[in-house]
Amino acid sequence: MTVRVGVIGAGMIGQDHIRRLTEVVTGAAVTAVTDIDAARAAEVAARVGATALPTGADLINSPDVDAVLVTSWGPTHAEHVLNAVAAGKPVFCEKPLATTAEDCLRIVEAERAHGRRLVQVGFMRRFDAGYRQMKEVIASGSLGAPLIVHCAHRNPTVPDGYTSAMAAQDTAVHEIDVLRWLLDDEIVTAQVITPCATSKRFEHLKDPQIMYFETANGVRIDLEVFVNCQYGYDIQCETVGEEGLVRLPDPAAVGVRTAGRHGTAVLQDWKGRFVDAFDTEFREWINAIASGTGPTGPSAWDGYAATVITDAAVRSLESDGTVVTVDMKPRPACYGGTA
Amino acid sequence: MTVRVGVIGAGMIGQDHIRRLTEVVTGAAVTAVTDIDAARAAEVAARVGATALPTGADLINSPDVDAVLVTSWGPTHAEHVLNAVAAGKPVFCEKPLATTAEDCLRIVEAERAHGRRLVQVGFMRRFDAGYRQMKEVIASGSLGAPLIVHCAHRNPTVPDGYTSAMAAQDTAVHEIDVLRWLLDDEIVTAQVITPCATSKRFEHLKDPQIMYFETANGVRIDLEVFVNCQYGYDIQCETVGEEGLVRLPDPAAVGVRTAGRHGTAVLQDWKGRFVDAFDTEFREWINAIASGTGPTGPSAWDGYAATVITDAAVRSLESDGTVVTVDMKPRPACYGGTA
Amino acid sequence: MTVRVGVIGAGMIGQDHIRRLTEVVTGAAVTAVTDIDAARAAEVAARVGATALPTGADLINSPDVDAVLVTSWGPTHAEHVLNAVAAGKPVFCEKPLATTAEDCLRIVEAERAHGRRLVQVGFMRRFDAGYRQMKEVIASGSLGAPLIVHCAHRNPTVPDGYTSAMAAQDTAVHEIDVLRWLLDDEIVTAQVITPCATSKRFEHLKDPQIMYFETANGVRIDLEVFVNCQYGYDIQCETVGEEGLVRLPDPAAVGVRTAGRHGTAVLQDWKGRFVDAFDTEFREWINAIASGTGPTGPSAWDGYAATVITDAAVRSLESDGTVVTVDMKPRPACYGGTA
Amino acid sequence: MTVRVGVIGAGMIGQDHIRRLTEVVTGAAVTAVTDIDAARAAEVAARVGATALPTGADLINSPDVDAVLVTSWGPTHAEHVLNAVAAGKPVFCEKPLATTAEDCLRIVEAERAHGRRLVQVGFMRRFDAGYRQMKEVIASGSLGAPLIVHCAHRNPTVPDGYTSAMAAQDTAVHEIDVLRWLLDDEIVTAQVITPCATSKRFEHLKDPQIMYFETANGVRIDLEVFVNCQYGYDIQCETVGEEGLVRLPDPAAVGVRTAGRHGTAVLQDWKGRFVDAFDTEFREWINAIASGTGPTGPSAWDGYAATVITDAAVRSLESDGTVVTVDMKPRPACYGGTA
Known part of the structure; x- marks a missing residue:
């Protein structure tokens, strides 16, 4: 089974992770991309055969997206992660999870309410x-x-x-x-x-x-x-x-x-x-989603x-x-x- | 483009490379497997959704095979590699290329006659x-x-x-x-x-x-x-x-x-x-085939x-x-x- | 010229330095030893052909002593060092120079009054x-x-x-x-x-x-x-x-x-x-005294x-x-x- | 007991060993020096309070010499070492012991005839x-x-x-x-x-x-x-x-x-x-002579x-x-x- 990933934020780090998901890690495909700069989203999406979508919410709710990767500007993280949790989709959020402790707690709460882990935060050293x-x-x-x-x-x-x-x-x-x-x-x-x-x-x-x-x-x-x-x-x-x-x-x-x-x-x-740590981080994330165990890396907590x-x-x-x-x-x- | 690989020889090393092609390296699929032990071929093929074929020649000539991986018993290498060259298909042969210098030379000759490189030999240290x-x-x-x-x-x-x-x-x-x-x-x-x-x-x-x-x-x-x-x-x-x-x-x-x-x-x-060297070896081999440049690793020579x-x-x-x-x-x- | 050293305190560290002065460092002789335990002083002195003297003051004022080594119990250091300074003789004092800052200052004052450095303190790392x-x-x-x-x-x-x-x-x-x-x-x-x-x-x-x-x-x-x-x-x-x-x-x-x-x-x-540092420390100390330059290692200050x-x-x-x-x-x- | 060493050959290596014997190693004194260049012998001898002697034979037979150090030109080694053995005096010979195997054997023979080891050869690595x-x-x-x-x-x-x-x-x-x-x-x-x-x-x-x-x-x-x-x-x-x-x-x-x-x-x-090895080499040589055990370093053999x-x-x-x-x-x- 190929995990279809939607990527929110197509800047430098987003593009690097897209390369990782498409060229390094097996079992994943990038199917949707969104960015505050629609032209950039379109261009990056085209490169990997993905669809450019107007907003994070569109992307999260797209039927072509199994899992969400958030690599947008820090202050937007909380909203996207909360939306993903609301949609019941696994979400990998680059650090920080949110820019305030309060927003982090809202995500923890949402995940707890959901009943099982959906969120993984991008601390790659655990994979070194x-x-x-x-x-x-x-x-x-x-x-x-x-x-x-x-x-x-x-x-x-x-x-x-x-x-x-x-x-x-x-x-x-x-x-x-x-x-x-x-x-x-x-x-x-x-x-x-x-x-x-x-x-x-x-x-x-x-x-x-x-x-x-x-x-x-x-x-x-x-x-x-x-x-x-x-x-x-x-x-x-x-x-x-x-x-x-x-x-x-x-x-x-x-x-x-x-x-x-x-x-x-x-x-x-x-x-x-940390290139190997990044690769391992995404390999394990994709495998965890594909196998249905849910994320095992750094949690919302x-x-x-x-x-x-x-x-x-x-x-x-x-x-x-x-x-x-x-x-x-x-x-x-x-x-x-x-x- | 996904490179469809046929694997001749489903023993330990063959299985390890099949795992590599399907789980580690992107851009490749294993579509056919053959082995002297047909049951083993069938079992290994089934694991990765490939077809088990009766002989190396069948596999090499299969329209579902873009590139051939030879991991069978050493004495059979030369025949499979020569067949692949005859079929004009890229072939990765685990060491040794052949068990005699004469057979190696026949391969060199065949490749020269073909006009461009098709053969890569499995010396992984160049990738370390x-x-x-x-x-x-x-x-x-x-x-x-x-x-x-x-x-x-x-x-x-x-x-x-x-x-x-x-x-x-x-x-x-x-x-x-x-x-x-x-x-x-x-x-x-x-x-x-x-x-x-x-x-x-x-x-x-x-x-x-x-x-x-x-x-x-x-x-x-x-x-x-x-x-x-x-x-x-x-x-x-x-x-x-x-x-x-x-x-x-x-x-x-x-x-x-x-x-x-x-x-x-x-x-x-x-x-x-040498795990990283093996991964790089296959990643570069698949990329070279996908991009049409032909193999760049160790040659028949x-x-x-x-x-x-x-x-x-x-x-x-x-x-x-x-x-x-x-x-x-x-x-x-x-x-x-x-x- | 051989520097004739008198040693105050013939315990473990004193004996080790006596060994150093007699067996490792050239240009020195141990000519007098004193210890709170007179029998130990006599025994240690006999080993190296030195004279056992009853008190530190006797030793410091002995005409056979060019330089003084203080390796006695810490609380006695200040008195011996001050006596040596009063006698105008170079004195090497194992750490601490004195057990209180006040006593250290008295030594600094005495040395300053004397007009040139006589005191070296046993911090050996500077010689590593x-x-x-x-x-x-x-x-x-x-x-x-x-x-x-x-x-x-x-x-x-x-x-x-x-x-x-x-x-x-x-x-x-x-x-x-x-x-x-x-x-x-x-x-x-x-x-x-x-x-x-x-x-x-x-x-x-x-x-x-x-x-x-x-x-x-x-x-x-x-x-x-x-x-x-x-x-x-x-x-x-x-x-x-x-x-x-x-x-x-x-x-x-x-x-x-x-x-x-x-x-x-x-x-x-x-x-x-730190064996080499100790040897160098004493070699340089003896050389400095022999050459008349005065101690160059750690000072009373x-x-x-x-x-x-x-x-x-x-x-x-x-x-x-x-x-x-x-x-x-x-x-x-x-x-x-x-x- | 101070071992009185006579040095044959006051060139660079000879002078370095004289420095070692007088400034680094305890228990030794250099009492006689000879060199093919009499002026150099005189100058080097004067520096350490030794007597300059006209020939190696004079030096070896001097009553002020307990042990001989040969640091002259290689082709002269055998003669000096043989003379020292004949005189029954410990002799340290810088490498080579002799320039021919035959001369080496003559020394081995002479030492065997003498009945106990007198010769040590200057291979310093054993002391590293x-x-x-x-x-x-x-x-x-x-x-x-x-x-x-x-x-x-x-x-x-x-x-x-x-x-x-x-x-x-x-x-x-x-x-x-x-x-x-x-x-x-x-x-x-x-x-x-x-x-x-x-x-x-x-x-x-x-x-x-x-x-x-x-x-x-x-x-x-x-x-x-x-x-x-x-x-x-x-x-x-x-x-x-x-x-x-x-x-x-x-x-x-x-x-x-x-x-x-x-x-x-x-x-x-x-x-x-190898500075420490040289120091240890001479320290052990002097100690062995002083203690009467005879040399323990590299032998004539x-x-x-x-x-x-x-x-x-x-x-x-x-x-x-x-x-x-x-x-x-x-x-x-x-x-x-x-x-």
């Missing part, structure tokens, strides 16, 4: 081989209880439009999600500290930032977010447990010795770093949690680094697990 | 990301001319049926192919040396073996083949040039510190090591060369390690390049 | 090859201004007598000193956070602890102190600058592949980790600064992790530099 | 921490019997005077000695192969060379000698056993990430690579064996790479062990 190996090691218990996690998230540069709050909202949000999942634990406080800023960024931006999180089980997380580090795209994560530690590998790359140096290339781009924690971090940033308690609603039983 | 990075570094000239290549090919164990000659024919053949391509150079002599044998192998088997190859340009290659090394599946390759060297990375894996050791897992299986070089290595093994000159016919112009 | 390489990289400016430092200091276990305050006083103090020197910057705030404690420690102990420091230039330091980490003795340090980072290497050790793992041994002991910063960290620990401002006197000009 | 760890791993039996050793010995460049034969005599001789010791096995054949020569060397020189050795136990060794590799001084060694392998580490060095690369420095010089094996390699080089059997006399029982 390194993080999966790390989770396996932690879950095996061979390191004892986890106590501390050290992380770094570095980009070579960001464009002018990137704001200080986006360090939490757009960048750290990936660690926030993956750490909740890795540790099977919930984040309860957030704090954001600003070292001396690099001179190599736009004047308005606080960069780097250091974020500290505490979990319900007392695990302490430190996360360096440095989005103008110049040298490359670099993701580090080390979990320290009672009897040992586990560390994410650097991506495999040939080693070269020349002119007095042994060196390996550092990636410049998140796409290269995870989308809500990420937003609430991100909000806490931004509040800390805006109040000179005070420790902010994460104000999260009780987790509905239907979402299972702890985090 | 590490080897591709290595080739890029060598081709960039930043290391100067290559002079020496050090390789190791280790398996944890092999079954009883594995013979001493298979160290060249089944194991080293992968390095033979990938090094010709890496260096863009031809192998002209082969020598096989047998150190003290490990006690951890079947009595009849000479293991490990060390193979030395010399290329037309004077590059010297040493290759350790050790198929009962116990500890894991481990592929090493280092190319030394006039100004530096480049080394294949170990597969990325989490590092774990516990009980006085820092460790990473070593793979146990070639499938894990490469299959012939690998067989001739392998034969030389076996002859050296059987004559106590004498240096054996590779007796290769002149390379037809239509195959381009050097190696 | 890895830290020296790191300092060179930072000082070269190739990374731009340093912004963040990530550190870990892990011991496999500690004895029952180890208290929560000792995590700062005995353990983190090494990072405190070496980071001031690495960055050529002063620490201005300290904060100590306690994650969930490991179950593998004595009940009274808060372990691990995470320490955050801020410098005058706005560099943020995070330091994990984990003294019952079980797996080994492990020192990590990474300095992130505006254009890149530099990371301390793990000690060189053979790599072993066996039974599905690639592994290297992790040291179990600080002595193995550095001993004072380490104590004041350590005090701030302990105060933070005891007040539930509040940020404590380091209350440091102005740096006397005679100590040069920034930190 | 990495090789010692490797030997420990091999000797532990955890890898099973060793089967294969892969080595590389690379220098950035060599001066014009370096000849093709020196690749064996001066360069590979270090591996020849250390491998006999590592494996506790004897080398029985040698073969030297010349790949395409690098364009970056003097015209007369065959560089790189690949050497193959076989041991009495059937272990196969391959050794790349590449003395104009441009990029650095790089020593590699990997021993493959029946159940796993052990690999020499690269020297510890800080890792730097900048401008899209993760890199570490490669050493440019053998002195930096090892010096003989290295010369015989080196001769075989040169013969192979000069006969187009034929396999040359090592013509070694039976090992006198007094030298113990196997190799």
Whole structure:
């Protein structure tokens, strides 16, 4: 059975996922596309033999659409996801699930009312081989209880439009999600500290930032977010447990010795770093829909949690680094697990 | 356009490639299956909605088959490939292209007569990301001319049926192919040396073996083949040039510190090591057929060369390690390049 | 010229340094030993042909003593160092310089009054090859201004007598000193956070602890102190600058592949980790005295600064992790530099 | 007790060892120096308070000399060593022990006649921490019997005077000695192969060379000698056993990430690579003499064996790479062990 996907939002990320669904992942077809720019929707749809539709609502309700992919502008996510849930169709929503915690909660509520999971949020790190190996090691218990996690998230540069709050909202949000999942634990406080800023960024931006999180089980997380580090795209994560530690590998790359140096290339781009994770994310999503099990990736609740924690971090940033308690609603039983 | 593939040989490797063509690679469908065991053909065909056909010839000539995949028993390869070429259909043949140099040459001749490439041989290492990075570094000239290549090919164990000659024919053949391509150079002599044998192998088997190859340009290659090394599946390759060297990375894996050791897992299986290479190999093959460019991977000539070089290595093994000159016919112009 | 050293305190560390001065470092002789346990002093002195003297004051004033090494119980350090300064003799004092900031300041004052440096404090990391390489990289400016430092200091276990305050006083103090020197910057705030404690420690102990420091230039330091980490003795340090980072290497050790793992041994002991640094520390100290240049290693001021910063960290620990401002006197000009 | 050393040969290496004996190693003094250039002898002697003597014989027989260090021109080694043995004094001879196998044997004979070991040959790799760890791993039996050793010995460049034969005599001789010791096995054949020569060397020189050795136990060794590799001084060694392998580490060095690369420095010089080995070599030699146990490092027999094996390699080089059997006399029982 081929899963017929309708795509809302045909911008760069939407087009990349359309390529993924049509050229990389088997078992899927893109049958409908919509975009605020109708011409773009038409053009992108034509490329893959899909129909361009005027609105998200049209697309969601189209009989040719089995599942919905939301890659439109963030503020529109909630509406499309709610419509999809109302239509009873599986929906994959790129992060964020919604731009406010309240809207996330409305989606959680709608899904709970619907009775089974329909929503998956686009946190791709859970599909990365390194993080999966790390989770396996932690879950095996061979390191004892986890106590501390050290992380770094570095980009070579960001464009002018990137704001200080986006360090939490757009960048750290990936660690926030993956750490909740890795540790099977919930984040309860957030704090954001600003070292001396690099001179190599736009004047308005606080960069780097250091974020500290505490979990319900007392695990302490430190996360360096440095989005103008110049040298490359670099993701580090080390979990320290009672009897040992586990560390994410650097991506495999040939080693070269020349002119007095042994060196390996550092990636410049998140796409290269997580291309396999994206592919796996969509492969598993399509398989889950095709097999009728429903989505198994990050849930609406995870989308809500990420937003609430991100909000806490931004509040800390805006109040000179005070420790902010994460104000999260009780987790509905239907979402299972702890985090 | 979907490329309709017919598969000759529904054993383990055939089934794995059928899974790949139907579940991993987009743009392909398996429409016909044949096997010496008709029941197995029927069963495997049924799983993917293909038709089971009685013979390879039937399959090749079926109007529902655009391209042929040969994964049957080695001695049957030549016949199927020749039939496919006669039918003017693209054919992917798992290694070996044929079991004798003569049969390989017949295929080369047939393809030359046909006028354009139809045949691709299943040497997957050319599709491995590490080897591709290595080739890029060598081709960039930043290391100067290559002079020496050090390789190791280790398996944890092999079954009883594995013979001493298979160290060249089944194991080293992968390095033979990938090094010709890496260096863009031809192998002209082969020598096989047998150190003290490990006690951890079947009595009849000479293991490990060390193979030395010399290329037309004077590059010297040493290759350790050790198929009962116990500890894991481990592929090493280092190319030394006039100004530096480049080394294949170990597969990325989490590092774990516990009980006085820092460790990473070593793979146990070639499938894990080269799964991405296999996927890329078929993705590119299908794309090449769909786009009409014809196959771009290892050619019939490469299959012939690998067989001739392998034969030389076996002859050296059987004559106590004498240096054996590779007796290769002149390379037809239509195959381009050097190696 | 042989430097004749008198040693105050013949316990484990004193004996190890006596071995170093007599068997490892050239140009030195141990001529006098004193200890609160006269019998031990006599025994240790006899081993190296030195004279056992009843008190530190006797030793300091002995005409056979050119330079003094203080390795006695911490609370006695100040008195011996002050006496040595009064006698105008070079004195090497194992950490801490004194147990209170006030006593440290008295030494600083005495040295200043004396007019030139006589005191060196036993912070050996400044003599470690890895830290020296790191300092060179930072000082070269190739990374731009340093912004963040990530550190870990892990011991496999500690004895029952180890208290929560000792995590700062005995353990983190090494990072405190070496980071001031690495960055050529002063620490201005300290904060100590306690994650969930490991179950593998004595009940009274808060372990691990995470320490955050801020410098005058706005560099943020995070330091994990984990003294019952079980797996080994492990020192990590990474300095992130505006254009890149530099990371301390793990000690060189053979790599072993066996039974599905690639592994290297992790040291179990600080002595193995820093043996070369200790040797270099004493070699340079003896050379500096012999050549008449006076000590060039960590100064009395550095001993004072380490104590004041350590005090701030302990105060933070005891007040539930509040940020404590380091209350440091102005740096006397005679100590040069920034930190 | 201070060991009084007389040094024959005050050139670069002699002066470096004099520095080592006077500034690095305790328990030694240099009391006499001789050199073919009397003025140089006088100058070097004056620096360390030693007496300049006219000849090696004078020095060896001086009552102020307990032990002799031979660092003169190679062809004079045999005479000085024989004189020292005749005088019953411990003698450390820089490699080679003698320039011919015959002269080496005369020394072996003289020492045997003397009744106990007096001679140590300057193969410093046995004192390198990495090789010692490797030997420990091999000797532990955890890898099973060793089967294969892969080595590389690379220098950035060599001066014009370096000849093709020196690749064996001066360069590979270090591996020849250390491998006999590592494996506790004897080398029985040698073969030297010349790949395409690098364009970056003097015209007369065959560089790189690949050497193959076989041991009495059937272990196969391959050794790349590449003395104009441009990029650095790089020593590699990997021993493959029946159940796993052990690999020499690269020297510890800080890792730097900048401008899209993760890199570490490669050493440019053998002195930096083996400085600790040299120090340990002399420390142990002096301690062995002081304690009366006699030298425990490489023996006259090892010096003989290295010369015989080196001769075989040169013969192979000069006969187009034929396999040359090592013509070694039976090992006198007094030298113990196997190799």
